[in-house]
Amino acid sequence: MARSARDQILGAIRASHKRGPLDGDAAEPARVRLETHPRGLIPARSRIAPAEQVALFVEMAQAVAATVDRVDTLADVPDSVADFLAGHNLPAAIKVAPDPDLRRIPWAKRPVLEVAAGKAEDPDIVSVTGAVAGVAETGTLMLASGPDSPTTLNFLPDNHIVVLRTTRIVGPYEDAWDRLRARGDLPRTVNLITGPSRTGDIEQVIQLGAHGPRRLHIVLVDRDDAA
Amino acid sequence: MKSTAHAFVENAREAVADRRLHKALSNMKAGFQNKRAATVAKLPEFEALRDQGRDIKNHVLANLDLYLERFERRVTQAGGQVHWARTAAEAREIVEGICRDAGAKTVTKGKSMVAEEIALNDHLEANGFTPIETDLGEYIIQLRGELPSHIIAPAIHLNKEDVEETFRKEHTHLPADRRFDDVPDFTNEARMVLRQKFQTADVGITGANYLIAETGSTVIVTNEGNGDLTQILPKTHIVVASIEKVVPTLEDATAILRLLARSATGQEFSAYTTFSTGPRRPGDLDGPEAFHVVLLDNGRSALLGTPAQEVLRCIRCGACMNHCPVYAAVGGHAYGWVVPGPIGAALDPGLIGVEEAHHLPNASTFCGRCESVCPMRIPLPKIMHHWRTQAFEKKLSSPSFRLGLKTWAWVAKRPGLYAVGSRLAIGLLAALGGRRGRFATLPLARGWTDHRDMPAPEGKTFRQAWADRRKHEAA
Amino acid sequence: MTAAPAADRPSVGLFVTCLVDLYRPTVGFAAVELLEQAGCAVAVPATQTCCGQPAYNAGDVPDTKDIARRVIDTFSAFDYVVAPSGSCAGMIKAHYPRLFEDEPEWQHEALMLAERTHELVSFLVDVRGLADLPGRPAYAGTVTYHDSCSGLRELGVKAQPRALLSQVEGLTLTELPGAEICCGFGGTFCVKYPDVSNKMVEEKTADIADTGADTLLAGDLGCLLNMAGKLKRQGRATRVRHVAEVLAGMTDRPAIGEPRR
Numbered sequence: 001m002a003r004s005a006r007d008q009i010l011g012a013i014r015a016s017h018k019r020g021p022l023d024g025d026a027a028e029p030a031r032v033r034l035e036t037h038p039r040g041l042i043p044a045r046s047r048i049a050p051a052e053q054v055a056l057f058v059e060m061a062q063a064v065a066a067t068v069d070r071v072d073t074l075a076d077v078p079d080s081v082a083d084f085l086a087g088h089n090l091p092a093a094i095k096v097a098p099d100p101d102l103r104r105i106p107w108a109k110r111p112v113l114e115v116a117a118g119k120a121e122d123p124d125i126v127s128v129t130g131a132v133a134g135v136a137e138t139g140t141l142m143l144a145s146g147p148d149s150p151t152t153l154n155f156l157p158d159n160h161i162v163v164l165r166t167t168r169i170v171g172p173y174e175d176a177w178d179r180l181r182a183r184g185d186l187p188r189t190v191n192l193i194t195g196p197s198r199t200g201d202i203e204q205v206i207q208l209g210a211h212g213p214r215r216l217h218i219v220l221v222d223r224d225d226a227a
Numbered sequence: 228m229k230s231t232a233h234a235f236v237e238n239a240r241e242a243v244a245d246r247r248l249h250k251a252l253s254n255m256k257a258g259f260q261n262k263r264a265a266t267v268a269k270l271p272e273f274e275a276l277r278d279q280g281r282d283i284k285n286h287v288l289a290n291l292d293l294y295l296e297r298f299e300r301r302v303t304q305a306g307g308q309v310h311w312a313r314t315a316a317e318a319r320e321i322v323e324g325i326c327r328d329a330g331a332k333t334v335t336k337g338k339s340m341v342a343e344e345i346a347l348n349d350h351l352e353a354n355g356f357t358p359i360e361t362d363l364g365e366y367i368i369q370l371r372g373e374l375p376s377h378i379i380a381p382a383i384h385l386n387k388e389d390v391e392e393t394f395r396k397e398h399t400h401l402p403a404d405r406r407f408d409d410v411p412d413f414t415n416e417a418r419m420v421l422r423q424k425f426q427t428a429d430v431g432i433t434g435a436n437y438l439i440a441e442t443g444s445t446v447i448v449t450n451e452g453n454g455d456l457t458q459i460l461p462k463t464h465i466v467v468a469s470i471e472k473v474v475p476t477l478e479d480a481t482a483i484l485r486l487l488a489r490s491a492t493g494q495e496f497s498a499y500t501t502f503s504t505g506p507r508r509p510g511d512l513d514g515p516e517a518f519h520v521v522l523l524d525n526g527r528s529a530l531l532g533t534p535a536q537e538v539l540r541c542i543r544c545g546a547c548m549n550h551c552p553v554y555a556a557v558g559g560h561a562y563g564w565v566v567p568g569p570i571g572a573a574l575d576p577g578l579i580g581v582e583e584a585h586h587l588p589n590a591s592t593f594c595g596r597c598e599s600v601c602p603m604r605i606p607l608p609k610i611m612h613h614w615r616t617q618a619f620e621k622k623l624s625s626p627s628f629r630l631g632l633k634t635w636a637w638v639a640k641r642p643g644l645y646a647v648g649s650r651l652a653i654g655l656l657a658a659l660g661g662r663r664g665r666f667a668t669l670p671l672a673r674g675w676t677d678h679r680d681m682p683a684p685e686g687k688t689f690r691q692a693w694a695d696r697r698k699h700e701a702a
Numbered sequence: 703m704t705a706a707p708a709a710d711r712p713s714v715g716l717f718v719t720c721l722v723d724l725y726r727p728t729v730g731f732a733a734v735e736l737l738e739q740a741g742c743a744v745a746v747p748a749t750q751t752c753c754g755q756p757a758y759n760a761g762d763v764p765d766t767k768d769i770a771r772r773v774i775d776t777f778s779a780f781d782y783v784v785a786p787s788g789s790c791a792g793m794i795k796a797h798y799p800r801l802f803e804d805e806p807e808w809q810h811e812a813l814m815l816a817e818r819t820h821e822l823v824s825f826l827v828d829v830r831g832l833a834d835l836p837g838r839p840a841y842a843g844t845v846t847y848h849d850s851c852s853g854l855r856e857l858g859v860k861a862q863p864r865a866l867l868s869q870v871e872g873l874t875l876t877e878l879p880g881a882e883i884c885c886g887f888g889g890t891f892c893v894k895y896p897d898v899s900n901k902m903v904e905e906k907t908a909d910i911a912d913t914g915a916d917t918l919l920a921g922d923l924g925c926l927l928n929m930a931g932k933l934k935r936q937g938r939a940t941r942v943r944h945v946a947e948v949l950a951g952m953t954d955r956p957a958i959g960e961p962r963r
Contacts (some may be wrong), residue, residue: 037476038478145508152512190444192496202363211361239897591891615761685955692730
């Protein structure tokens with residue numbers, strides 16, 4: 001039955017357009033578009049030099065209530081995370097994505113910190129993940145699912161910490177797509193995350209932490225030499 | 228769902244008298260209009276992006292069959308399954324079948340207008356499943372047994388007091404003496420209650436803002452993150468989407484995303500935009516094991532090639548209703564079907580029939596504010612006019628209105644008669660009301676004088692006075 | 703301004719509009735006055751009736767087209783057609799050509815007419831380049847201005863009336879919050895959906911009252927009748943006039959809905 005519904009719907013579309021299936025020259029514009037995925041208009045705001053992209057990313061992320069800390073190397077991340085936890089009276093326990101890059105973080109520098117790796121489970125309060133890219137245009141993070149980056153970490157815990165190298169910050173979304181495409185087929189889930197969870201459903205009052213994280217903290221890492 | 232669009236006049240009469248409704252709707256100006264204006268002002272390219280959005284969707288609609296086939300192929304390649312539904316009933320049955328095969332009890336749902344269109348919750352409940360809406364606004368109205376009154380803010384017709392009443396009545400397992408002082412109290416309670424539901428759900432159903440032909444991805448845009456928990460925690464993810472939601476590429480989706488949040492809530496970008504492609508991959512630690520996409524036609528293919536085709540560009544941002552003075556006066560429920568406001572007035576007659584929905588395109592002053600904010604440049608008044616034409620041909624307005632109109636048109640085509648008739652009528656009206664300058668009541672004009680005075684005419688028609696003056700000047 | 707010889711002056715056919723013709727001839731005389739001040743030779747074709755909007759809005763295409771053909775014929779000889787209404791000018795400019803999509807010859811005529819048709823105030827400013835008012839009108843009072851929808855969105859009438867009003871001696875303009883929101887008139891809308899229309903005009907008159915202005919102006923008589931009727935019903939003292947009356951200095955007549963003096 002589903003098969004025939006398919007043909008009837010496609011047939012109805014063609015009948016409304018008074019034509020048959022698109023093939024040959026008629027299909028060319030769509031085929032070319034799919035193949036070359038041309039970019040459209042990209043706002044001037046995001047067509048800027050890399051250093052300015054980082055500044056814009058920080059500005060835009062903070063404008064949507066994300067917090068940003070900027071550190072020198074991965075070796076500085078444990079202190080930054082510990083400070084964040086202490087500043088919000090959070091327990092010193094984090095669930096970290098099993099991401100090879102994040103494994104290089106010397107968590108032992110802060111021995112009190114309880115570090116576990118894996119996907120998020122119900123009691124996890126703080127997660128730490130990486131990101132494919134940061135999009136300066138709107139302070140947006142791009143995260144891609146995979147064995148080393150489970151998606152639950154992005155949504156279940158109340159606090160989401162993202163460790164992002166500044167070299168991964170791009171101007172527009174299109175640059176982030178290119179980086180992702182370079183990795184191969186799209187993963188199961190790609191999340192564009194812009195600030196913490198929010199809702200305006202009651203009297204249009206914006207309230208953070210509707211279902212996803214109440215806090216989104218971004219640790220920007222400027223240099224590429226780990227400890 | 229069952230429509231009450233035919234009863235718009237009665238629905239509207241009740242709605243304009245509803246003070247609680249208007250208190251709730253009064254938040255729209257600051258909440259939506261001002262924020263949109265401020266955000267749009269920050270992006271100089273916004274108008275050009277609107278042109279681009281229009282062009283992308285026009286291209287899609289012209290090549291819709293090709294893109295849908297390509298989308299289907301990519302979903303299948305990614306390990307998912309596409310189902311095609313001609314009607315709401317077919318879509319319901321497909322979803323029911325998937326839930327049954329999954330052995331589901333609890334079904335969580337992200338906000339989906341298509342799910343509302345096919346009245347999915349009622350159907351699932353009737354078949355022994357427990358559907359749970361997870362968007363805060365949708366959850367509230369599900370508890371109240373209501374329909375969404377707005378496509379992006381389903382509970383916009385409610386005030387805090389209404390929500391408190393509902394939560395106290397429904398969340399009986401929570402302490403009766405808990406306090407609801409402010410918005411966070413509601414949000415936190417809903418978060419806590421729904422967190423448990425997310426954990427126990429067997430199937431998660433979301434809608435889709437876009438389907439991407441290039442990659443076979445479905446895209447949802449939310450601020451709460453509920454749509455993500457809905458799709459990554461259960462074993463099965465079902466996407467219900469209408470056929471016109473397909474776009475060619477990630478770049479095209481991105482181009483339209485630049486318009487969506489700005490137009491909808493006045494955000495630069497929504498908190499969560501999620502691209503879902505097939506089920507979880509080998510080695511993934513989480514994500515659904517099965518991925519289904521139900522593509523719904525339900526009358527859309529028949530709109531292609533007609534003057535109403537352009538409604539299919541809609542990206543469901545809600546800007547038209549956020550700026551519509553008729554919507555502000557009556558709220559969403561008065562429209563009587565799933566999609567209210569100007570886009571509903573332009574779309575609903577196409578989906579549920581002009582006989583049922585003819586009031587919706589007629590209940591507009593053609594003020595054009597909707598079109599002026601529509602990110603996809605849908606000519607909403609023009610499409611409403613198209614439906615009015617159909618309604619007129621089908622003689623759907625009242626016989627007295629038609630008689631009045633026909634008589635007027637007959638006279639308006641006969642200038643001599645028109646001049647004499649108008650001179651006499653206006654002379655009489657002026658004689659009756661001129662001293663006071665206005666009428667408090669007038670026979671045959673109750674619709675006007677029930678609510679406002681009718682200013683009296685000056686006395687002569689202009690053309691009469693003009694002729695007199697010319698004569699006087701000549702003399 | 704010295705009047706140019708008639709031959710050099712552009713001919714303007716005044717499309718009076720049915721509402722001005724019936725209800726408020728003063729607006730017609732004000733329009734003639736302003737057009738003549740702007741150097742135009744004005745004629746008023748006696749066989750005009752209405753632009754056909756009631757039929758158009760009701761979805762009655764055959765009657766609309768019949769009426770449109772009459773308007774096209776009646777006004778074919780003028781350099782310009784000017785209406786003291788954004789709604790009627792918008793009907794001719796934006797909608798006539800679309801009516802005749804399947805009749806190329808009439809569509810051509812409709813397009814020719816559309817090109818030459820203008821709303822009064824925007825014609826004075828944009829076409830005739832009027833920067834000040836030769837009649838040196840004065841109006842003592844604070845006015846607020848409602849932007850009627852068709853003029854605003856179909857024809858871009860927004861700055862022009864404000865520019866000319868700023869030339870009126872003694873007049874202070876206080877902007878109306880929500881000036882671009884429809885007043886709820888909408889032609890037959892207001893009698894077909896009276897409850898909705900009433901709610902809309904209530905919002906409008908509340909905003910008008912909040913400005914504290916003593917006079918409300920707009921460029922469309924339909925909206926003015928609606929707002930004046932509501933203001934009167936609410937017992938408010940706000941005077942209501944068509945903007946052309948003030949620009950032409952013709953404010954000796956009672957305002958809309960005021961008793962005869």
